[in-house]
Amino acid sequence: MKKIFFLLLPTVLFSVQQSFAQKPDPAATEVWQPEPKVVTPPDGIQPPSDAIVLFDGKNLSEWVSVEDNSPAQWVVNNGVFVVKKGTGNIQTKKSFTDYQLHLEWQIPSKITGTGQGRGNSGLFLASTGKGDSGYEIQILDCFENKTYVNGQTGSVYKQAIPLANACRKPGEWQTYDVIWTAPRFNDGGDLLSPARVTLIHNGIILQNNTILKGGTVYVGQPAYKKHGPSPIKLQAHGDASEPISFRNIWVREL
Numbered sequence: 001m002k003k004i005f006f007l008l009l010p011t012v013l014f015s016v017q018q019s020f021a022q023k024p025d026p027a028a029t030e031v032w033q034p035e036p037k038v039v040t041p042p043d044g045i046q047p048p049s050d051a052i053v054l055f056d057g058k059n060l061s062e063w064v065s066v067e068d069n070s071p072a073q074w075v076v077n078n079g080v081f082v083v084k085k086g087t088g089n090i091q092t093k094k095s096f097t098d099y100q101l102h103l104e105w106q107i108p109s110k111i112t113g114t115g116q117g118r119g120n121s122g123l124f125l126a127s128t129g130k131g132d133s134g135y136e137i138q139i140l141d142c143f144e145n146k147t148y149v150n151g152q153t154g155s156v157y158k159q160a161i162p163l164a165n166a167c168r169k170p171g172e173w174q175t176y177d178v179i180w181t182a183p184r185f186n187d188g189g190d191l192l193s194p195a196r197v198t199l200i201h202n203g204i205i206l207q208n209n210t211i212l213k214g215g216t217v218y219v220g221q222p223a224y225k226k227h228g229p230s231p232i233k234l235q236a237h238g239d240a241s242e243p244i245s246f247r248n249i250w251v252r253e254l
Contacts, residue, residue, distance in 0.1 A: 005050060015082075047102070047250035054092060054232070054249040055081065063090045066127065073234075078092075078221070080106070083236045083243035084122065090129045095229035098254040101125075101178040106243040107141040109171025115147045116140065119170070119244050120237040122157065125180045125197060127233035128225065134233060135195060136216040137176065137207075139244065143167040154199055154206035157216050162206035173247070174202055176220060181213075181254075189226035 047053055054062045057079035063072035067088040073087040083195035106118035119141035122215040140147065142165055149155070154162035154176075168174050179198040186192055199207035214222030216235035234246065 002202040012028060020195060024218040037098055042102070043251075045248075046106055046137065047248075048252060050096065051102075051250040051252050057247060060090070062093055063234075065089075066091050073190065080245045081235075082245045085236065086234055087108045089124075089127075089233055091124075091231035091233040093231070095231050096126075096180075096251060096253060097182045097229045098167075099178075099180050100177070100252040100254060101232065101244065102248065102250050103176045103178075104173050104248045105139055105176070105243040106173050106184060106247075108244065109169075111242050113168045114145060116151060118145050119234075119242065121132065121231075121244050122235035122237065123176060123178075123231035124216070124235065126182060126195075126227065126230035128227045129231055133216040133218075134230065135197075135212060136235070137197070139201060139235075140175075141167065141170055143169050154201045156197065156207060156212060158214055158218070159222055160207060161214070162201075163208065164201075164204050164206060166201045166204035166206065168202060174252070176201055183224060184229075185224075185226040191224045194224070 037050070042048050042051075051185040060081060060135055062071060063074075065072055065087065072090040074090060075082045075083045081154070103123060105121070111119050113119075121139040123137040123139055125137065127134040138151055138153055138155045138157045139152045140151075142159050143154040149161045150158055150166065152162060154164075155196060177200040181196040183195040184192040195212040196209050197207050197212065198205070198209050212222070214224040216222060232251070236243075
């Protein structure tokens with residue numbers, strides 16, 4: 001019996017050793033460097049600590065006219081700014097590639113009109129020049145106001161229908177939170193990767209990593225045209241019955 005035990009002992013020890021040798025080590029998959037930077041999150045008033053503030057309630061020093069690059073002429077009053085008819089679209093002085101954007105907007109409480117003529121404006125995620133629109137997220141009063149669904153609030157205009165209608169009543173402030181990934185092109189102007197956008201409206205996802213077909217056009221099909229880092233643009237729409245207001249705009253470059 002002892003002889004059998006001693007004969008089996010090496011096999012048992014080998015099996016035990018193999019068991020210990022094959023036990024996975026959790027530390028083998030732990031990554032400690034580089035550490036992500038510390039960012040103080042927004043509190044509803046103050047933006048994140050690493051944000052570029054595009055409007056702080058005081059002036060439009062970060063914005064210019066799209067038409068001639070002169071200082072933006074929209075009206076600043078009581079911590080907000082309002083579209084000024086006849087002065088045209090405005091865009092940021094700075095250009096951006098990929099970013100996170102926060103913007104708040106308000107439709108006038110006494111808005112009139114129907115369809116596209118009810119508080120119409122647009123957030124252009126990359127303004128690619130006077131002759132080109134860029135890539136538009138529609139701003140519109142769609143609270144009990146019907147229009148074509150690829151042109152309603154939160155649509156990628158004439159491209160992508162929003163996943164929901166999250167509009168608040170006119171007179172209430174609304175939020176857009178955007179994650180924008182710009183398109184990439186090769187030196188010859190060929191598209192390497194399309195633009196993508198995620199849009200959250202009042203806490204509701206309307207665009208979920210949506211792939212864009214190209215720049216916004218009113219008539220015809222969207223198409224891409226090579227560009228690099230671009231400003232962010234706000235639209236002064238001629239069909240808006242009453243001008244809308246904006247506040248608390250900031251951007252984080254990604």
